[in-house]
Amino acid sequence: MHRLTIAVVAAVAAALAVVSLSAAAHRHTRAEHRHPHRIVSLSPTVTEDLFAIGAGKQVVAVDEDSDYPNRAPRTSLSGFTPNVEAIAKYHPDLVFISYNPGNFASQLRKLGIKVVDEPAVNGLGRAYKEIVGLGRLTGHVKGAKAVVHSMRTHLAAIVRSVPKTRRHLRVYHELDPTYYSATSRTFIGSIYKLFGFRDIADGAGGTGDGYPQLSAEYIIAKSPQIIVLADTKCCGQNYATVAARPGWGTISAVQHHRVVLANDDVASRWGPRIVQFARTVARIAKQG
Amino acid sequence: MTATAERAEAAPRVEARGVGLRAGLVTVAFLLAALLVGLAVGPVHVGIGSIVRSALSYVPFLHVHQPLDAVDRAVLWQVRAPRVALAGLVGGMLAVAGASYQGVFRNPLCDPYLLGVAGGAGLGATLAIVYASAAATGSSWTVPLAAFAGAIAAVVVTYALGRSAGATHMTGALVLAGVTMATFTAAVQTFVQQQHTQQLQNVYAWLLGGFSTATWRDVAICAPYVAVSSLVLVLHRRVLDVLSLGDDEAASLGMDVARARLAIVVAATLGTAAAVSVSGLIAFVGIIVPHTIRLLVSTSYRAVVPLSLVAGAGFLVVTDVVARTVLSPAELPIGVVTAFLGAPFFAVVLRTARGVR
Numbered sequence: 001m002h003r004l005t006i007a008v009v010a011a012v013a014a015a016l017a018v019v020s021l022s023a024a025a026h027r028h029t030r031a032e033h034r035h036p037h038r039i040v041s042l043s044p045t046v047t048e049d050l051f052a053i054g055a056g057k058q059v060v061a062v063d064e065d066s067d068y069p070n071r072a073p074r075t076s077l078s079g080f081t082p083n084v085e086a087i088a089k090y091h092p093d094l095v096f097i098s099y100n101p102g103n104f105a106s107q108l109r110k111l112g113i114k115v116v117d118e119p120a121v122n123g124l125g126r127a128y129k130e131i132v133g134l135g136r137l138t139g140h141v142k143g144a145k146a147v148v149h150s151m152r153t154h155l156a157a158i159v160r161s162v163p164k165t166r167r168h169l170r171v172y173h174e175l176d177p178t179y180y181s182a183t184s185r186t187f188i189g190s191i192y193k194l195f196g197f198r199d200i201a202d203g204a205g206g207t208g209d210g211y212p213q214l215s216a217e218y219i220i221a222k223s224p225q226i227i228v229l230a231d232t233k234c235c236g237q238n239y240a241t242v243a244a245r246p247g248w249g250t251i252s253a254v255q256h257h258r259v260v261l262a263n264d265d266v267a268s269r270w271g272p273r274i275v276q277f278a279r280t281v282a283r284i285a286k287q288g
Numbered sequence: 289m290t291a292t293a294e295r296a297e298a299a300p301r302v303e304a305r306g307v308g309l310r311a312g313l314v315t316v317a318f319l320l321a322a323l324l325v326g327l328a329v330g331p332v333h334v335g336i337g338s339i340v341r342s343a344l345s346y347v348p349f350l351h352v353h354q355p356l357d358a359v360d361r362a363v364l365w366q367v368r369a370p371r372v373a374l375a376g377l378v379g380g381m382l383a384v385a386g387a388s389y390q391g392v393f394r395n396p397l398c399d400p401y402l403l404g405v406a407g408g409a410g411l412g413a414t415l416a417i418v419y420a421s422a423a424a425t426g427s428s429w430t431v432p433l434a435a436f437a438g439a440i441a442a443v444v445v446t447y448a449l450g451r452s453a454g455a456t457h458m459t460g461a462l463v464l465a466g467v468t469m470a471t472f473t474a475a476v477q478t479f480v481q482q483q484h485t486q487q488l489q490n491v492y493a494w495l496l497g498g499f500s501t502a503t504w505r506d507v508a509i510c511a512p513y514v515a516v517s518s519l520v521l522v523l524h525r526r527v528l529d530v531l532s533l534g535d536d537e538a539a540s541l542g543m544d545v546a547r548a549r550l551a552i553v554v555a556a557t558l559g560t561a562a563a564v565s566v567s568g569l570i571a572f573v574g575i576i577v578p579h580t581i582r583l584l585v586s587t588s589y590r591a592v593v594p595l596s597l598v599a600g601a602g603f604l605v606v607t608d609v610v611a612r613t614v615l616s617p618a619e620l621p622i623g624v625v626t627a628f629l630g631a632p633f634f635a636v637v638l639r640t641a642r643g644v645r
Contacts, residue, residue, distance in 0.1 A: 065486060080485040178493045178500050179619070204618035215500060217363040218331040218617030234490060246370070246503050247362030 035139035036094035036114070040087055042079035043098035046118050046134065047072050048271035050096075053135050054143035061090045067265065068273070084108055094137065120270065122210070123190040127270040128152075147272055154275045158282045159194050166285045167196035172214075172224035172253070173267075176231045177241075179214045186210040187270045188230075191278055195285065200224050220247050226285055227253040228260040230267040256288040307594055311585045315598045319376070322602035322609075326372035329609050331617040332363045339364065371502040374510065375608040376601040378499075378563040379573055381514045383600020385556035385563075386574025387581075387592050388521045391528035392552050393459045399574040400560040403466040403553070404442035407473030409564040412438020413494045414477045418484045431494065432509060432565040439561035442469050447553070459535070459549075496621040497568025499608050506566040517559025518597050524552050528589035570604070570623055576630045577603055583637050603630075 039059045041047040047066035050059055062072045063079045077086055079099055084107045087095060095108055095115045105115040116137065121127050128148045135144025171192050173182045181201035182188045189199050189210065200222040204212040231237045239259045248254055260281050266273045328336050334356065342364065344352040356364065385400035393402070401407075416434030446462065446469045453461030481491050527548045530538045535545050577600040581592050604622075607629060611622045 078485065080488070081482055176490055176493060178498075180489070180493070204615070208618075212615070212618035213500065215331055215612050215617050215619050217367045220363050220367060221332040221359060223359065234487060247366035250359050250362045 036092075036137070038091055038093045039096070039138070040077070040090050040092040040094070041066060041072075041096045042077060042082060042087075043096050043118055044068070044079075044265070045098065045120075045269040045271045046096040048269060048273060049131050049134050049147075050138065052143075052147045052272045053131065053138070053140045055134070055138040055140045058138055060092065061087075084111070088113065096134075121187055122185055123187060124155075124194070124274075127187065127274075130270070131272075151272055151275055155194060155278055158275070158278045162195060162282050162285050169195075169197050169225040169258075169285060170200055170222060170252075171197040171226050171228060172200050172219055172222070173228045174231055174237070175211065175268075177235050177237055179216060179219060180211055181214050183210040183212065188267055191274060191281070194278070195281070197226070216245075216247070220251060223250065223252045225252045225256070226258045226260065226281075227251070228262055228267070228281060230262045230264050232261050233264040258284050258288055260284045307591050308585070311591065311595060315595050315602070319598050319602035319605075322605040323372060323376065326375070326605045326609050327364070327368060329613055330363070330368050331612070332360065334360055334364055366504075370504045370507050371499045371608065371612075372605055373504075373507045374502040374566060375499050375604045377507065377510050377514045378567045378570065379577075379604025380597045380601035381510075381518065381559045381563040382570065382573040383577035383596040383603070384518050384521050384593060385560045387578035387589070387596040388524070388528060388552050388556045389574075390578060391532055391589050391592075392549050392556075393463055394532060394534070395459075395463065396579070397575070398463070399571075400556065401470070401564075401569070401571075401574070402463065403557060404446045404469030404473060405439045405557060405560050405564060406569050407470040407477070408442025409435040409439040409561065410495055410569060411442070411473045411477040411480075412436070413568075414480050414491050417490045417494065418480055418487050432506070435494075436561050436565035438473075439564055440557075442473055443557045443561070445469060462553075494568050496623055497570040498611065498619070498622045499567060500612070500619050502566075510562050510566045513559050513562030517555045517562075520555035521552065521559075522594050522597065524548065524555075525589045525593040528552065528593065532589065570626060572623075572626045572630050573600055573604055576626075576634050580634065580637050 035058070037058045039050065039055070040061045041050060041059060042063040044063070044066045047059070047062045048068055050056060051069050051072060056069075056071065060073060061075045061077060063077045064074065065079065066072055066074055075090075077083070079097060080101065082097075082101065082104045084104055087108065088111055092113055095105075095113055096118055097105060097115060098118050098120060100117060105117065108115045118130055118134075121130060128151070131148050132141070132144045135141040173188055173192070175181060181204075182199070183201045183204075184190065184193050184199040189201075192199055200219065201212055201214060203222070204214055204218070227242065229237045229242065238261060239254075239257065242248060242259055243254050253259055262277060262280065266277050324336070327339055328334065338355045338360075341352055341355045342361065344350055345354040354361070382400050386398070389398040389400060389402050390396055392398075412434040413431050415438070416431045420430050420434075446465045449465035449468065450462035453465070481488060527543070530541060530543055531545070531548065533541075538545050538548075578592055578596045581595045581599060585591050585595060604626070607625045608622055610629065611620045611625045614620055614625075
């Protein structure tokens with residue numbers, strides 16, 4: 001009888017031990033996989049951010065436009081005309097998008113895939129927040145904070161390097177050769193604000209999303225002191241093509257050769273490479 | 289060509305006379321007013337007096353002092369003037385081509401893009417934007433040339449397709465061939481565009497059309513085609529009246545129907561292709577202007593063709609003024625303005641003209 005009691009107690013204890021141990025083990029494995037390890041990024045900016053903060057190893061596929069960094073696993077996936085099946089094929093546990101045509105995100109979610117929308121931001125503060133948020137989602141908070149800190153300090157130093165007399169230049173940011181531009185309410189505009197530049201597109205920013213099409217005569221009359229061409233790759237624009245435009249010879253930036261040849265992609269994303277962009281702008285602002 | 293025109297003249301009067309003095313004067317006055325407004329209005333303010341004196345200062349031996357500084361001069365003569373001139377050329381061309389197509393095909397809904405011009409030009413421009421090297425795209429020749437080539441190629445294929453259907457049902461077959469061509473080129477164009485989403489913005493900007501980057505060179509590219517085409521079409525205005533009776537009737541009056549039609553279609557197409565290649569796709573002008581003339585003046589092509597040419601030029605100059613001033617200094621796509629202003633205006637003309645006819 002006594003012996004039986006001991007046996008029962010021992011058996012119960014053993015069973016409890018096994019259960020709790022396996023639960024602990026299970027918790028342990030879950031902790032290991034708490035962070036997504038099969039990420040698909042359909043946003044070139046998110047791709048750049050992920051690799052910058054050290055989450056690159058967790059990325060299994062990026063979209064066709066994610067051309068930076070080189071080691072990103074670029075695929076033919078499209079962020080503009082997304083195919084749910086093609087995305088699901090990669091068995092992702094987290095998909096980043098910056099554009100949601102036809103609400104394809106809800107279809108992905110039906111398949112049990114987590115989808116996070118990271119739409120274009122309109123200022124540096126939001127961009128920093130997005131990077132830190134990506135760090136939290138992927139388990140790289142430290143890396144994300146380091147990236148943000150580096151961006152902040154570099155940008156501050158770059159702005160300081162521009163003499164005070166060149167901090168109030170009138171800037172014209174060109175998105176394409178039909179004079180689509182960006183106001184100071186856009187992300188790229190917020191970079192010019194850091195320098196203290198006055199964005200000539202602000203005069204036309206009354207309506208829309210901050211990307212108005214300016215008329216040529218307005219640009220000539222405003223005579224911007226620095227022109228930033230974000231249509232060098234797409235449309236082959238450079239100093240010569242701008243100077244050859246009828247009437248543009250009177251513009252201050254053309255006369256003083258203050259024309260920035262920006263990389264279209266860097267200038268249209270809101271990732272860490274914006275520091276390189278700011279450095280180029282600063283170099284041109286200082287010259288002449 | 290002149291032989292047909294003479295024979296056509298011998299034909300009985302279809303309806304009414306040619307251009308009446310009053311209608312002609314009103315239309316020309318409208319065009320002149322539009323040109324003046326086009327030159328005077330813009331984000332940069334330049335007074336009318338200064339514009340006139342500035343223009344006179346370029347005339348030798350007049351010794352008029354140039355009243356404008358370098359910037360205003362550049363704005364006025366390098367940016368605004370070519371824009372006004374190009375809008376006038378394109379507007380006149382589209383309207384006169386639309387009127388002629390409507391006559392040749394005896395279909396009031398025909399527009400200058402009927403035979404695949406728009407689709408072909410759009411495809412040509414898209415291919416150039418997407419596949420040409422950056423250096424080539426940077427040159428402002430590449431896209432207009434590609435659009436022009438695409439437009440001509442599409443129309444040649446359309447014509448071959450229409451002819452192969454047999455001469456007896458020529459007009460119907462041509463229209464169907466045009467629709468086929470337009471659908472096919474649109475499909476290819478959309479595919480290419482969808483494969484190159486990074487260039488979406490540039491393709492879209494071209495398709496919307498407009499004069500925001502017009503230069504004197506665009507005017508020079510476009511002007512000879514517009515001049516020759518509209519001259520041919522104006523000379524064929526009586527032929528169009530005869531054709532409007534029907535192929536059999538026209539033939540019984542001694543007209544070489546196939547030849548006359550070919551001359552008109554070739555002229556209208558060449559002019560339209562040249563216009564589209566420098567301005568992109570501007571809808572509605574080719575339909576609304578000729579019909580307004582028909583409703584207000586006369587249905588005879590002797591009036592419709594020349595008046596459409598002049599009124600179309602004025603109409604597009606005015607709509608371009610609206611496009612560049614309503615959100616000034618931002619631009620509005622001109623297609624939005626032509627339809628937004630054109631549709632209600634046309635509705636009013638339709639209503640008021642109902643009583644007349």
